[in-house]
Amino acid sequence: MNAGITPDTLPDLSVAGIPRLGAGEPELARMVEAAANGGTPLMLLYVDIDHFRSINENMGEEVGDQALTLLSERLHQVTGPAARVWRHASDEFVVAVPRGPDTLAPEAFGDFVREQIELPMTVLPYTLFLSGTVGVALCPEHAENTSRLLQCAESAVHQAKHEGLNLTRLYSHGAAISVRTDSIIARQLVKATANDELRLFYQPQINAHDGRVIGMEALLRWYSPTLGMLVPERFMHVAEKLGVIVQIGDWVLKKAFQQARIWRDWGFDDFEIAVNVSILQLLRPDFVEEVLQAVQAAGIPPQMVVLEVRQNALAKDMNLVHRTLANLHREGIRLTLDDFGMGDSNLDSLMRFSVDKIKIDRSFVQGVPVSNREVAITCAIIAMGHQLGMKVIAHGVETDTQLGFLRRNNCDMFQGHLFGEPMTAEEAGTVLRRRYLRGDAFAATKPDRTLLLLDDEENILRSLVRLFRRDGYRILAASSVGDAFELLATNDVQVILSDQRMSDMSGTEFLGRVRVLYPDTVRLVLSGYTDLATVTEAINRGEIYRFLTKPWNDDDLREHIRQAFTTYESQPHHRSNG
The missing domain is CATH 3.20.20.450 (EAL domain)
Structure with a gap:
């Protein structure tokens, strides 16, 4: 088997040139009869191309026809000269493979076929990435006539689709039950929406x-x-x-x-x-x-x-x-x-x-x-x-x-x-x-997360309180450095978010003092004023965790604070006491 086939090596065939599997296909019937009468055992693969309808709908039927042509020829070449390939329905193939002493095991062979389907396929101006679901049935083990063998292989495909796409499954009796159930589902499902049979749960x-x-x-x-x-x-x-x-x-x-x-x-x-x-x-x-x-x-x-x-x-x-x-x-x-x-x-x-x-x-x-x-x-x-x-x-x-x-x-x-x-x-x-x-x-597994907000502009402070309240933090708000130090002295605070430009002290200076008094806190500055030298120095000294700018994006700012609490909780002092 040649697994190295690429799209560029495939000849230009028309869809009409792909042999169709008709009723009583004589070549397949001959292969099945030989296997059933003690000749070379046979492996039948039912190959269903996943989501192929979307190619016709979104790229056009001409692209879809070319893709099927290329795929058919690829299957011919990679399954070996003794194998036979037919197109079955719009986006399905049937592959009959004599099982010689060197042939891969059935499911391994099906996986090999799937891998060939997944190779990129060029149909200008597109590069297509297909996948396939494969059902495998064996003769004489599963069936000794053509019709029954095809049913078994199709049952195996449906069994695979119950579990997910892009899989290979060998026929089992349970797959046959699934096919009968699918037949009932198909008859009723087309009217499910019109008959008000669909429901949403939450x-x-x-x-x-x-x-x-x-x-x-x-x-x-x-x-x-x-x-x-x-x-x-x-x-x-x-x-x-x-x-x-x-x-x-x-x-x-x-x-x-x-x-x-x-x-x-x-x-x-x-x-x-x-x-x-x-x-x-x-x-x-x-x-x-x-x-x-x-x-x-x-x-x-x-x-x-x-x-x-x-x-x-x-x-x-x-x-x-x-x-x-x-x-x-x-x-x-x-x-x-x-x-x-x-x-x-x-x-x-x-x-x-x-x-x-x-x-x-x-x-x-x-x-x-x-x-x-x-x-x-x-x-x-x-x-x-x-x-x-x-x-x-x-x-x-x-x-x-x-x-x-x-x-x-x-x-x-x-x-x-x-x-x-x-x-x-x-x-x-x-x-x-x-x-x-x-x-x-x-409550039993997590202590309160306390966030201290410091900003001497009352409207900014109120906006920050409203923003973080939705995240479930215990919030302390201070409009001056003095108030902030009082709150720190009487509360267990993990994360601090401070303005930079304030009348009595800069944010970096305040947080530098906080680092000495409360070294376990995670400290952030939020400001529209950027003194890069001061900020860089504060970061290098470990006084602030991050410097964030105004105006802010609500979601981004909430994420920074969430990460600050995560950083606090990952510190050794927290793990040993938690």
Whole structure:
């Protein structure tokens, strides 16, 4: 097998030249009959190209046809001269491979085929990055006639799609059950939206500092007339095949935004509504406009919206996805990278995307703090996220032990059954009214975070107090250096934010004295006046942690203060006393 085939070496074939697998295909029937009668055993691969519909929709059918032609020829060349390749349906292939003594094991062969599909493909003016899901069936082990063997291979594909795209699975009896279920789902799902069978549930997202509810993730459920309530993993792969996944995604966006408006009208204007979006939605040329129209129709600010994007959307360098996310971010929409740590991850691509948060996959959270591997991965994700300026949310928090570990390692947000299972909009509204969940657990594991603000301009001081109050800090405010020293003498203060130009003393001079009296504090200067020599000297002497400038950006300033508390809590004195 030649694994070194590149797009440039492939001949120019037309789609019409790709052999189609028709009913009773004589060559396949001959190969199956030989294998069933004691001849060379046969391996049948059912190859489904992931998300291929998006290429036809966004780049044109001519590009799609050329891609299929190149892919067909690539499969011909890499599977060997004894193998046969047919096109089956619009974006599916069937590959029959005689199993000689040197042939790879079935699943290993399927993985090899997937790797060939993933090689970059040039169809000017585009470079395409495809992936495929592969189901494998064997003759005579699984079936001894052509029709049954094809059914087994297709069942294996559907089983793989239940677990996720870009996988290889060998046929099992359970896969056949999945195919029958998928057939029922396909007949009913096309009418699910029109029949009002879709529902949204909501799960709280929690501030790591104090247990405050700061977001709700909208979670889709479908009430099938015969199968009951289904989660997306049971039906979204069918929705993709039927072409209704975009329609369902649009319904979710509009419904979630409408609910967010209801809660905002109740007075809850400082939380976010998170919605999952599929890669097919991101590949739509008008997706940014569709999101903004839904936001405007609901009457909520863009900053209230968080779109959660699965990691596999970033695994390939798709320019359209890059542009879409950048344009959404530019309009104020927040973005979360979902299920981080699972599957392929391109860290270089991650740095180039406009992502605000990383969500740690629940499989890692479930392993902490017992499993060394999960602990190491979780800590690395948190550290990497913070280094890239992103918040980190842990998904699947279910125990107080997990909560304590994640808080000690400075995870920013939590989501999981410890704080509430997915619930109806009415139940979620009740949770919002409570505002704080599991306050006892937070009080038991974290002391008050006290922030001292010093500025001799009263209006600035009031603005700062309002800004930081939302983050759950215990705030002390002083309008003079004398008041600030009195507050420091009677309170346990961890972080200080001081103005630079004040009538009785400069900020750097004040913080220099504070360093002598209270060396464990983390000290920052905020000022519109910049004396670089003075500031540099103060930093070099260790008197100030950071110098920040006015006017400030609210989110950036809040992040600096959060990092200052993190720095305080990472010091040896805090760890030994905590």
